[in-house]
Amino acid sequence: MKRWGAMVIKILVLLLVLVVAVWGTLALQFQLSASLGRWLALAGWVAVAVLSLYALGKGKNWLFVPQALGFLVLVGWWSSIVPSNDREWAPDVARISDGQVNGSIVTLHNVRDFTWRSETDFDEHWISQDYDLQTLKSVDMFLSYWMGPVIAHTLVSFGFEDGRHVVFSVEIRKEKHEAFSAIGGFFKDFELSLVAATEQDIVRTRSNIRGEDVYMYSVDLAKPAMQALFLSYVKQGQQLQTTPRFYNTLTANCTTIVYDMVSRIVDGVPWDWRVLASGYLDEYVYGLNALAPDHSFQELKQLGYINPRALSQREGQDFSALIRQGLPLVKPF
Structure with missing residues (x-):
């Protein structure tokens, strides 16, 4: 039972890591203008997601910290994006x-x-x-x-x-x-x-x-x-x-x-x-x-x-x- 419980937890953590990684990637893709900065942000975000996957496989929980911190920063940035009536509309x-x-x-x-x-x-x-x-x-x-x-x-x-x-x-x-x-x-x-x-x-x-x-x-x-x-x-x-x-x-x-x-x-x-x-x-x-x-x-x-x-x-x-x-x-x- 403990083995099955550990496996379920591992699967849930894997899904959480992937969902956070995909959401953050799409948020950066759609909100940052096409530039070197966007590609650097995307590369950094993917890198911390890969690090979390490595941590899951090796059992090194402290390696989840970069993605967790990155997610908090991303959520703060996301909440600062507000709608506007002042743009060059079609x-x-x-x-x-x-x-x-x-x-x-x-x-x-x-x-x-x-x-x-x-x-x-x-x-x-x-x-x-x-x-x-x-x-x-x-x-x-x-x-x-x-x-x-x-x-x-x-x-x-x-x-x-x-x-x-x-x-x-x-x-x-x-x-x-x-x-x-x-x-x-x-x-x-x-x-x-x-x-x-x-x-x-x-x-x-x-x-x-x-x-x-x-x-x-x-x-x-x-x-x-x-x-x-x-x-x-x-x-x-x-x-x-x-x-x-x-x-x-x-x-x-x-x-x-x-x-x-x-x-x-x-x-x-x-x-x-x-x-x-x-x-x-x-x-x-x-x-x-x-x-x-x-x-x-x-x-x-x-x-x-x-x-x-x-x-x-x-x-x-x-x-x-x-x-x-x-x-x-x-x-x-």
Whole structure:
């Protein structure tokens, strides 16, 4: 029994050494700029990890000290890394949506309305819009698949009686030189951004420009819940304007933040693994009886695939009306 106990302890120590070594390596890789200093830091960190592995094999516990001290230094350095709103941002996330509420009227600033010809060729256009929450009549969910069936980007669109739609999207706030990295999202590589945009901008660029598969679902929410969700997005934007925060691939992303807002508004919304595996979020919402009634899930998914309609858009044609053709919609209250 003692022999087995010693073996278990040895395995646990080995796992701890490896986890600390991998975490520290990735933290240094993503946070230090490419330079001689980064390579020296990485080399030193790997060296103390190897020393710990040697100590484990030889039973010389004092050789664990360098890695333990290095870990304490690394944690102190890590805690000093704070988010910022002052960087050279990529144009599409250069501004964060912000709004003021005056009774039922919400004035949204920094609503993105770009014209996209390609991912690198576009006309920038930011607008301010007034929205009357008394005329809010619909909430639609878009899932845009960009890396296989498991992960999708979640967007929420609010429709008003005058035919306008505004979409909210929680995204990384990438700098001009940056591209998305799922691993980097665990290591404070990106700030968090809230984009408010027209569907012609933010939905069309995914379906028509990037070639992502985009699905749209009409969500069954009572009007007070729709209004509360809209105001939750406004509050998120206000908070990010004054208190930046980091994006996190697992805990603060395009789907988990939406789930947190909805769960505070609607009672009885259970946590589900599909909140993390967002490619299956539509199945989860369907299981809550929150999509258009009288249709099977497969019917809703087939009808909700907007790409053929989106790609058929002609100049001057209303994109929002076009992608809703034939789509089962929840009847407004």
